[in-house]
Amino acid sequence: MESQNCCGDAADATDRPEPGCCTVEHALSERELAADVETLATLGNDTRYEALRLIADANVEVCVCELEPALGVSQGAVSQALSRLFSAGLVDRRKDGRWRYYSATERAERLLDVLDVTRGPDHE
8 A cells, every 4th residue: 555745645665755845733822832841841740740649639628738748858849849730730729827728620630630541451
């Protein structure tokens, strides 16, 4: 069976289209692209990712005081991680007296669900 290159011309395994002959585009705006990259960068840190998992798995608001011992890092590291998760729109926060409580946003829940699905059935 003969394949076609991106320009619709017949191609075999050695044919390559001329550079610039085809236009490749995506539907994301520059703003959406930047937001997605920021979200992925935020999740690309062990402490932030684990904090988000703990918050999402709790299914209730989680106090900062509960996260510090669970993550095993300093209060400053937890605070910085939560601030970054909040800025990326992955957690909501509520202040009650001197404590802050965090919950996962719907977007965070969907992202974590997708990661779970892509991990495959062999994960346990």
